[in-house]
Amino acid sequence: xxxxxxxxxxxxxxxxxxxxxxxxxxxxxxxxxxxxxxxxxxxxxxxxxxxxxxxxxxxxxxxxxxxxxxxxxxxxxxxxxxxxxxxxxxxxxxxxxxxxxxxxxxxxxxxxxxxxxxxxxxxxxxxxxxxxxxxxxxxxxxxxxxxxxxxxxxxxxxxxxxxxxxxxxxxxxxxxxxxxxxxxxxxxxxxxxxxxxxxxxxxxxxxxxxxxxxxxxxxxxxxxxxxxxxxxxxxxxxxxxxxxxxxxxxxxxxxxxxxxxxxxxxxxxxxxxxxxxxxxxxxxxxxxxxxxxxxxxxxxxxxxxxxxxxxxxxxxxxxxx
Amino acid sequence: xxxxxxxxxxxxxxxxxxxxxxxxxxxxxxxxxxxxxxxxxxxxxxxxxxxxxxxxxxxxxxxxxxxxxxxxxxxxxxxxxxxxxxxxxxxxxxxxxxxxxxxxxxxxxxxxxxxxxxxxxxxxxxxxxxxxxxxxxxxxxxxxxxxxxxxxxxxxxxxxxxxxxxxxxxxxxxxxxxxxxxxxxxxxxxxxxxxxxxxxxxxxxxxxxxxxxxxxxxxxxxxxxxxxxxxxxxxxxxxxxxxxxxxxxxxxxxxxxxxxxxxxxxxxxxxxxxxxxxxxxxxxxxxxxxxxxxxxxxxxxxxxxxxxxxxxxxxxxxxxxxxxxxxxxxxxxxxxx
Amino acid sequence: xxxxxxxxxxxxxxxxxxxxxxxxxxxxxxxxxxxxxxxxxxxxxxxxxxxxxxxxxxxxxxxxxxxxxxxxxxxxxxxxxxxxxxxxxxxxxxxxxxxxxxxxxxxxxxxxxxxxxxxxxxxxxxxxxxxxxxxxxxxxxxxxxxxxxxxxxxxxxxxxxxxxxxxxxxxxxxxxxxxxxxxxxxxxxxxxxxxxxxxxxxxxxxxxxxxxxxxxxxxxxxxxxxxxxxxxxxxxxxxxxxxxxxxxxxxxxxxxxxxxxxxxxxxxxxxxxxxxxxxxxxxxxxxxxxxxxxxxxxxxxxxxxxxxxxxxxxxxxxxxxxxxxxxxxxxxx
Numbered sequence: 001x002x003x004x005x006x007x008x009x010x011x012x013x014x015x016x017x018x019x020x021x022x023x024x025x026x027x028x029x030x031x032x033x034x035x036x037x038x039x040x041x042x043x044x045x046x047x048x049x050x051x052x053x054x055x056x057x058x059x060x061x062x063x064x065x066x067x068x069x070x071x072x073x074x075x076x077x078x079x080x081x082x083x084x085x086x087x088x089x090x091x092x093x094x095x096x097x098x099x100x101x102x103x104x105x106x107x108x109x110x111x112x113x114x115x116x117x118x119x120x121x122x123x124x125x126x127x128x129x130x131x132x133x134x135x136x137x138x139x140x141x142x143x144x145x146x147x148x149x150x151x152x153x154x155x156x157x158x159x160x161x162x163x164x165x166x167x168x169x170x171x172x173x174x175x176x177x178x179x180x181x182x183x184x185x186x187x188x189x190x191x192x193x194x195x196x197x198x199x200x201x202x203x204x205x206x207x208x209x210x211x212x213x214x215x216x217x218x219x220x221x222x223x224x225x226x227x228x229x230x231x232x233x234x235x236x237x238x239x240x241x242x243x244x245x246x247x248x249x250x251x252x253x254x255x256x257x258x259x260x261x262x263x264x265x266x267x268x269x270x271x272x273x274x275x276x277x278x279x280x281x282x283x284x285x286x287x288x289x290x291x292x293x294x295x296x297x298x299x300x301x302x303x304x305x306x307x308x309x310x311x312x313x314x315x316x317x318x319x320x321x
Numbered sequence: 322x323x324x325x326x327x328x329x330x331x332x333x334x335x336x337x338x339x340x341x342x343x344x345x346x347x348x349x350x351x352x353x354x355x356x357x358x359x360x361x362x363x364x365x366x367x368x369x370x371x372x373x374x375x376x377x378x379x380x381x382x383x384x385x386x387x388x389x390x391x392x393x394x395x396x397x398x399x400x401x402x403x404x405x406x407x408x409x410x411x412x413x414x415x416x417x418x419x420x421x422x423x424x425x426x427x428x429x430x431x432x433x434x435x436x437x438x439x440x441x442x443x444x445x446x447x448x449x450x451x452x453x454x455x456x457x458x459x460x461x462x463x464x465x466x467x468x469x470x471x472x473x474x475x476x477x478x479x480x481x482x483x484x485x486x487x488x489x490x491x492x493x494x495x496x497x498x499x500x501x502x503x504x505x506x507x508x509x510x511x512x513x514x515x516x517x518x519x520x521x522x523x524x525x526x527x528x529x530x531x532x533x534x535x536x537x538x539x540x541x542x543x544x545x546x547x548x549x550x551x552x553x554x555x556x557x558x559x560x561x562x563x564x565x566x567x568x569x570x571x572x573x574x575x576x577x578x579x580x581x582x583x584x585x586x587x588x589x590x591x592x593x594x595x596x597x598x599x600x601x602x603x604x605x606x607x608x609x610x611x612x613x614x615x616x617x618x619x620x621x622x623x624x625x626x627x628x629x630x631x632x633x634x635x636x637x638x639x640x641x642x643x644x645x646x647x648x649x650x651x652x653x654x655x656x657x658x
Numbered sequence: 659x660x661x662x663x664x665x666x667x668x669x670x671x672x673x674x675x676x677x678x679x680x681x682x683x684x685x686x687x688x689x690x691x692x693x694x695x696x697x698x699x700x701x702x703x704x705x706x707x708x709x710x711x712x713x714x715x716x717x718x719x720x721x722x723x724x725x726x727x728x729x730x731x732x733x734x735x736x737x738x739x740x741x742x743x744x745x746x747x748x749x750x751x752x753x754x755x756x757x758x759x760x761x762x763x764x765x766x767x768x769x770x771x772x773x774x775x776x777x778x779x780x781x782x783x784x785x786x787x788x789x790x791x792x793x794x795x796x797x798x799x800x801x802x803x804x805x806x807x808x809x810x811x812x813x814x815x816x817x818x819x820x821x822x823x824x825x826x827x828x829x830x831x832x833x834x835x836x837x838x839x840x841x842x843x844x845x846x847x848x849x850x851x852x853x854x855x856x857x858x859x860x861x862x863x864x865x866x867x868x869x870x871x872x873x874x875x876x877x878x879x880x881x882x883x884x885x886x887x888x889x890x891x892x893x894x895x896x897x898x899x900x901x902x903x904x905x906x907x908x909x910x911x912x913x914x915x916x917x918x919x920x921x922x923x924x925x926x927x928x929x930x931x932x933x934x935x936x937x938x939x940x941x942x943x944x945x946x947x948x949x950x951x952x953x954x955x956x957x958x959x960x961x962x963x964x965x966x967x968x969x970x971x972x973x974x975x976x977x978x979x980x981x982x983x984x985x986x987x988x989x990x991x
Contacts, residue, residue, distance in 0.1 A: 153673045157929030165951050166684040247807045254809045274813040291810040298805035411897035424888035429910050439896045474986045
């Protein structure tokens with residue numbers, strides 16, 4: 001009864017649908033990401049802004065800027081606390097006659113160097129710990145996670161301050177490096193947790209079983225198979241951590257535990273500037289420009305991170321901040 | 322002859338999304354009679370749940386809107402009711418229970434609290450009396466230790482028990498119509514049967530009409546008087562249960578039946594599956610929405626929308642070629658016995 | 659439940675222990691040897707040096723020094739000498755520290771209250787009126803605030819709300835330093851209250867602003883989730899009026915998750931306090947901490963570090979307990 005049908009029409013509906021514009025074309029994952037990302041206007045602008053900031057910091061000596069640590073004097077003597085009518089000193093000078101504009105640009109070097117280096121360390125260390133814990137499970141997992149928990153429960157700023165003081169004393173001259181290591185050590189915990197969670201769930205998927213059945217060793221499975229799938233939370237969290245690291249470095253240099261003067265650093269400039277501004281001289285430009293630099297940089301990083309998160313996996317909620 | 326309880330006329334409910342306007346329900350009309358057991362069957366996206374939510378006027382603006390239509394509850398048009406009037410209807414005259422009892426019950430309040438809430442809202446009774454009514458409702462749904470259970474939280478109950486609580490909540494104020502949206506889908510098979518039996522029993526006792534929404538034809542087969550098959554936001558076929566199963570007029574219904582296993586027949590052929598995928602309801606185009614998946618489709622199916630026609634007594638189908646397709650399935654009468 | 663508490667207490671103790679060890683090692687290895695420093699300080703008499711040397715075992719190897727310190731430290735009841743003398747010669751550590759703890763607590767508690775009382779309603783309101791002007795403005799403001807270091811917030815508030823406000827209106831609204839004015843003790847009760855508020859507001863607000871941004875964002879997300887959840891639909895289907903649905907069914911569920919966020923934020927509030935106290939000259943643990951580090955006064959540093967971590971552990975535990983009590987799913991396991 002069933003296979004006999006009356007009046008079957010052999011019209012080619014596939015062709016009809018295609019003609020009506022209902023055909024579906026295959027889209028690669030990369031294409032999907034790129035489309036979503038470029039639609040996120042804020043993220044695009046932030047990426048551009050960040051590129052400019054990084055470019056300015058890296059190529060500072062190629063730019064027409066004055067020496068950031070040189071103290072300038074006018075015809076008679078010290079030229080301090082100039083207002084910023086463009087001309088000579090677009091951002092004004094500080095109490096020692098140094099050009100604020102060039103100090104702001106050069107100051108970016110420290111902040112960005114620490115930010116990115118910390119990000120790198122957090123990404124590396126956090127991923128390694130998280131993936132090993134998540135993949136192997138059982139006692140390795142417990143041990144690693146206990147350790148991570150302790151690191152995460154350390155009170156961040158007090159420890160950072162006393163450690164920075166220690167590093168400053170013992171490792172003169174390379175503050176940007178030592179600070180990065182310090183911040184990297186303090187901040188990798190959350191990423192480790194996130195990566196572990198990803199690995200715990202990805203480990204159960206069929207493609208892992210398939211790889212194992214084909215004879216792949218553990219390390220290959222981790223790096224070649226599971227890790228690429230766990231990339232998006234790693235990228236997003238690392239980006240946001242870079243923002244945190246920049247703020248932390250600024251806080252440390254604000255309190256006097258960052259790079260040594262006269263190397264310019266935004267936090268330290270804000271600190272001195274704050275005292276000048278509030279204390280009575282009213283030199284608001286000493287506070288405004290380094291603060292603006294800080295805020296714009298971190299804002300750009302955060303928007304970028306947000307855009308990356310939306311573009312990479314719009315359904316996933318990674319960070320509950 | 323029972324009176325018409327709920328009459329839906331030309332209901333259209335649309336949702337605006339980024340990609341366009343989704344015509345979830347697009348011109349649906351039907352009538353439910355008092356004490357009737359009315360089954361609504363369809364796949365995801367057929368509009369069956371949206372239809373129910375539209376009746377309850379739980380469609381949320383600004384994205385969702387009932388664009389046109391009439392929903393007459395014993396002659397009164399619900400779409401013209403104010404918010405307060407609608408609140409009086411919900412729970413008291415029409416009640417609705419949902420698919421997943423774990424998420425449908427508020428986790429931070431006891432089930433007693435949630436039961437009493439409805440009872441004290443719609444019935445003019447004091448706390449003590451309300452409490453007794455609630456316990457009685459729980460007894461009716463055969464929840465063991467009803468009185469003690471009143472102070473339990475939803476997570477302390479099993480899935481089946483939670484669904485019973487939902488049913489108790491729904492029936493506690495003696496509504497005229499109970500809408501059950503996939504009440505058994507989240508439950509295991511044994512519990513499914515128990516819950517359906519329970520629903521049958523209670524509906525009979527209280528003379529409540531039941532609108533049972535499901536994607537599973539097997540569920541409605543044993544339970545419902547009338548079955549309405551929906552597709553693409555529209556009616557495909559509607560008739561009494563026996564007619565739907567034996568004298569199928571719509572190719573979609575036939576497809577559904579062909580893909581079902583039945584205990585009362587010996588199959589000689591493979592189970593059929595319906596080719597293709599459900600249509601996008603954003604730009605469904607003109608004509609019959611089932612044409613892309615239909616073995617009998619012709620050119621006219623593309624150009625003219627088939628409107629529901631009453632083919633035989635109370636048996637409607639929306640197909641240009643019904644009843645001539647010979648989809649009649651008399652297999653079971655011939656093969657068994 | 660009890661098992662959970664015990665486990666958390668143990669973890670807390672381990673944390674405090676770890677913090678003390680790490681800090682001790684760092685401080686020992688920063689700068690000059692303690693004994694040399696003491697001898698080089700003209701303000702300290704030789705007998706004091708001898709006393710301190712004995713008390714802390716300054717001529718012993720570092721590991722032994724740690725245990726000596728730890729043994730003395732835990733005997734808190736030997737007030738005021740249990741924690742030793744400050745290396746700057748400014749007296750018993752316990753006295754100096756306890757003084758400041760209250761100051762910091764006043765700041766932190768106020769900041770937390772401000773953050774909760776402003777942040778939570780703001781987030782809820784944003785969710786109810788999603789995409790409204792207020793919602794969009796608040797979201798943008800939150801984003802910017804997140805990206806602003808706390809010291810910028812502090813200095814900014816100082817300049818705008820103290821300096822400029824006074825310049826424009828001629829009235830001194832807020833103070834930028836200290837906890838009380840000089841002749842505080844001579845004020846009447848209400849003048850005292852007013853004076854305290856005037857000093858407290860700016861530093862507390864500096865700390866609170868970032869938390870307000872965080873809480874409102876989180877609360878908005880949580881509230882939106884709640885508003886779209888199934889039990890809200892059930893509540894409406896029962897015919898409950900809109901107000902009951904939102905307030906009774908929505909709010910209770912929406913407020914529970916924020917406790918977790920507050921728990922995570924405690925450490926941040928404390929860090930914020932450390933910086934803010936410096937900016938506003940607030941007499942609290944933070945400022946003392948920074949001073950002590952500058953002088954490498956390790957009895958004070960150690961004491962503060964332990965007190966701070968202890969506070970964080972206790973507050974976290976309280977927050978966790980509160981969460982367990984509020985959420986019936988945890989309470990009745």
